[in-house]
Amino acid sequence: MKILTGNDLKTGAVTWWDGVQWSLHVEDAVDVGDHADTILVRELAARRVNAAYAIDAVKDESGVRPGHIKERIRALGPTVRPDLTLKPADPTAGDWVI
Amino acid sequence: MYKYDTYDQAMVDTRVEEFRDQVRRRLEGHITEDQFKPLRLMNGLYLQLHAYMLRVAIPYGTLSGAQMRMLGDIADKYDRGYGHFTTRQNIQYNWIKLEEAADILADLASVEMHAIQTSGNCIRNTSSDQYAGAAADEVVDPRPYAELIRQWSTFHPEFSFLPRKFKMAVIASDIDRAAIKLHDIGVQIVRNDAGEIGAAFYVGGGMGRTPMIAPCINPFVPIDQFITYAEACLRVYNRHGRRDNKYKARIKILVHELGKEEYTRQVEAEFAHLLTQNIEPPLAELERIKAMFADPAFEAGLSDELDRSDPDFALWVDNNCVAHKQPGYIAATISLKPVGGIPGDATGEQMRLMADLAARYSFDELRVTHAQNIVLPHVKKADLYALWQALDANGLGTANLDLVGDIIACPGLDYCSLANARSIPVAQKISQRLSAKSQEIGELKLKISGCINACGHHHAGHIGILGVDRKGVENYQLLLGGSEAADTSLGTITGPGFDEDGIVDAVEKATQVYLANRSDNERFLDTYRRIGMAPFKEALYG
Numbered sequence: 001m002k003i004l005t006g007n008d009l010k011t012g013a014v015t016w017w018d019g020v021q022w023s024l025h026v027e028d029a030v031d032v033g034d035h036a037d038t039i040l041v042r043e044l045a046a047r048r049v050n051a052a053y054a055i056d057a058v059k060d061e062s063g064v065r066p067g068h069i070k071e072r073i074r075a076l077g078p079t080v081r082p083d084l085t086l087k088p089a090d091p092t093a094g095d096w097v098i
Numbered sequence: 099m100y101k102y103d104t105y106d107q108a109m110v111d112t113r114v115e116e117f118r119d120q121v122r123r124r125l126e127g128h129i130t131e132d133q134f135k136p137l138r139l140m141n142g143l144y145l146q147l148h149a150y151m152l153r154v155a156i157p158y159g160t161l162s163g164a165q166m167r168m169l170g171d172i173a174d175k176y177d178r179g180y181g182h183f184t185t186r187q188n189i190q191y192n193w194i195k196l197e198e199a200a201d202i203l204a205d206l207a208s209v210e211m212h213a214i215q216t217s218g219n220c221i222r223n224t225s226s227d228q229y230a231g232a233a234a235d236e237v238v239d240p241r242p243y244a245e246l247i248r249q250w251s252t253f254h255p256e257f258s259f260l261p262r263k264f265k266m267a268v269i270a271s272d273i274d275r276a277a278i279k280l281h282d283i284g285v286q287i288v289r290n291d292a293g294e295i296g297a298a299f300y301v302g303g304g305m306g307r308t309p310m311i312a313p314c315i316n317p318f319v320p321i322d323q324f325i326t327y328a329e330a331c332l333r334v335y336n337r338h339g340r341r342d343n344k345y346k347a348r349i350k351i352l353v354h355e356l357g358k359e360e361y362t363r364q365v366e367a368e369f370a371h372l373l374t375q376n377i378e379p380p381l382a383e384l385e386r387i388k389a390m391f392a393d394p395a396f397e398a399g400l401s402d403e404l405d406r407s408d409p410d411f412a413l414w415v416d417n418n419c420v421a422h423k424q425p426g427y428i429a430a431t432i433s434l435k436p437v438g439g440i441p442g443d444a445t446g447e448q449m450r451l452m453a454d455l456a457a458r459y460s461f462d463e464l465r466v467t468h469a470q471n472i473v474l475p476h477v478k479k480a481d482l483y484a485l486w487q488a489l490d491a492n493g494l495g496t497a498n499l500d501l502v503g504d505i506i507a508c509p510g511l512d513y514c515s516l517a518n519a520r521s522i523p524v525a526q527k528i529s530q531r532l533s534a535k536s537q538e539i540g541e542l543k544l545k546i547s548g549c550i551n552a553c554g555h556h557h558a559g560h561i562g563i564l565g566v567d568r569k570g571v572e573n574y575q576l577l578l579g580g581s582e583a584a585d586t587s588l589g590t591i592t593g594p595g596f597d598e599d600g601i602v603d604a605v606e607k608a609t610q611v612y613l614a615n616r617s618d619n620e621r622f623l624d625t626y627r628r629i630g631m632a633p634f635k636e637a638l639y640g
Contacts, residue, residue: 010125011195012149047127051145068570070511073520074147078512080440080522084178084193098572 001031001059004039005071006052014074015049016064022049024086026075027063065096072097099162099463100245100390102210109253110207113214117141118200125197140220142213143199146515150194153216154206158226158244158268159187159466163453166464168209170449176202181449182513183434183442185506185555186265187225187466188216192513214252219260221251221332225267227275228431228467231391232475234423237289240270242388243297243324246379247285250325257332261339262347264332265304276468277582279303279312280558282349283331290318297324301331302353302361305552309588310350315362323369326378330369334361393424394461394476400426404479411486413537414497419482428479430460432472432489433496433504437533438526441507442470451492459485468555469506469543471499501536502544502609503529506555510548510565511572517548519565519572520598527602532609539609542622545580558582560623561605562589574601578608578634579626590631593639607637 003026004017015022016029017039023029032039036054043049056067066072076097077085102110117137124134138144142153154169161169169189173181176198177191184190194202206212215222224244231239247266251257257264267276270287278284284300296318303312319327331349338356340346353361402425406412418431432452435441444452452472456464459481460474467473477485489495498504505528508514510521525546532539545559549566556562562577573595580589596604611634612622620628 007145007149010197012145012193014148044131047125050131069572070147070515070517073511077148078192078522079520080512080526 001057001064002033002036002054003029003057003064003066004032004036004052004054005029005066005074006043006049009047009050012050016075017043017052026066029057029064031059062096069098099160100157100241100387107207107210110210110212110214113141113212114200114203114207117203121196121200136218138196138199139217140214141199141203142216143194143196144217146192147511147513149192150196150199151513152191152194152199152202152213153184154189154191154211154213155216155223156188156211156466157248158224158230158241159228159468160230160241161464161466162209163457163462163464165209165211166453166456167450168205168211170446170453172202172205173446173449180443180445182440182509183444183466183470183472185468185470185508185553186223187228187468188223189466190509192509217263218258219262219264220258221247221254221260221264221266224248224251225265225276225281225468227269227271228465228473229275229420229429229475230270230465231393232422232424232427232429233271234421235273236269236271236423237287238270238295239388239391240268240287242384242391243270243285243287243321244268245387245391246325246384247328250328250379257336260332260336261341262344262349264335264349266328272584274582274584274586277555277558277586279586280305280309280555280582281312283328284312285324285328287321288318295321297321297327299327299331301365302350302358304348304350305555305557306348307345307550307552308348308351309552309557310354311586311588312350313353313358315358315365321384322381323373323378326372327365327369329377330365330372333368333372334364394463396424396427396476397478400478400480402426402479404482408483410490410497411483414486414490414495415482417497417501418499422476424476426479428477428482430474430477430482430485431467431499432474432494433498434471434494435498435504435529436493436496437503438530440522441505441525444472448492448494451488452494455485455488469504471504498533498536500541500543501533502539502542503533503536504543505529506543506545506559508547508554510546510554514548514553516551517565518550518567519548519574521546521548521554521563521565524563524565524574524598524601527598528605531602531606535609539613540619540621542609543581544605555582556580557588558586559589560621560626561608563601563605566595568595572598574598576601576604576608576638578631579623581623592631592635604638608634611637
């Protein structure tokens, strides 16, 4: 599947296109199929996201997982600072990153 | 320390308001990201993996207590409670909001700091010897010359859009603590047989994907002409540097392709021309700057004796302190490499503590080292035990300077959008595995980069590690035999790379080969140079 990611213009936070808006959580990401370019042009122009692009991902029973390690690290946060990840309370969060 | 005059302060304050307006226009949609990106980069603001990253310049690594305290306050107020000291003697914040960036720059300006020229194809922050002004072996304090370079290079209209970024370092001792031969220009302030001060110019060094050791193109430029000579070096580069190919655009490629002799010939011709243009700053300006780097009010007649009855303290003194030019004083390094920690990271609280300790024990002065540690340059030996106790109680008393746990590591794939592999977890695992043996192993400079750009100086490590991306999986190449000291050398790759755990095992094996072959008091590097690569390859792959 193809999903879209970028950074929030104001805060820089990593965001994912959920079909309506930009979510902080990769599990909200939706398959944009062949519509990546159209959505990116519209959303970048609206300044709802910065430096956005499309990436490959897979979806299984545990959720949406970006294909490349760099994007998986972006999805959760630095592997060396679990206290700064999006779900620090979840002991299994990040098991899929590396 | 250098103090801003009204021009300096006005320039920095004006720049803050200019950037505030640029941010406003970006947020309101008056300019696009393509238009805004070069503007934010000129103010040190990158977009990295997780957020905006702000790189703050620390000129030649020198900080006052007030400046360090502000860096700690910024970490807490605008970031997530910490900052990362870099191999360029700067600091980076990883979680910056664009809408707050101008406020941060304003706070920095209030303590005479900025982020100007910490990115872009311009002359970056000049680095220097972390013991400048304290070292027993220096000819003079190199910082006034670094400051003169800072003033000359800041907003230099001719050198704001060079073919690529440009890094300079200045030292004034034969022991190179700033890796000058691995810079675009390395300057060593020297004294000739007549007792005159001058500058030796090493040009065309660097790391990155094509590491090169800078040749000396002029061993003695009179000090009243050294900015003119630097201008000539830059002009030849600006004229002929490869703007067509980013990977061949650094000055090292130009010097290599022209050859040292031809590059030097062109520099000397340009230098002769520039001397007729009278561009050298007046000596009075250098003297004005030098006056601000006068020695602090050292007490005379102090004893050099130390009570070493506490073994942990004695170990720290032996590892982390170096001789001072003034009897009764010492320069102390605060390691930012606790066992298993993140190299170069410090919390806001730790920064404020270091600022307080500098005020109490080191004439309110601190230094950032290119090895990502902090130095208190002027500590009275009589105060050293109290200082160490305060550091140790706050996780800053690790006794490992230049040992295997004192690892240089770039932010790597945990933070950096350019990286191919993570550096920090590898550093942490090696530190945890080998720190207990660090005293036995002795001096071993280990440096890790998460990509070929070599921010972690892997080419120059006694042991270097380069992270690469092999079909989406992290892989680590091992290099042996590098050095960034006066005996500069580039490491050699041992062979096929290793996975994350494998590279930790490989480093341990390399240390075992060293210990088995060590003769007398040889360092790891000395043994490697004597016995060569073969025994290491045999242990790693045999």
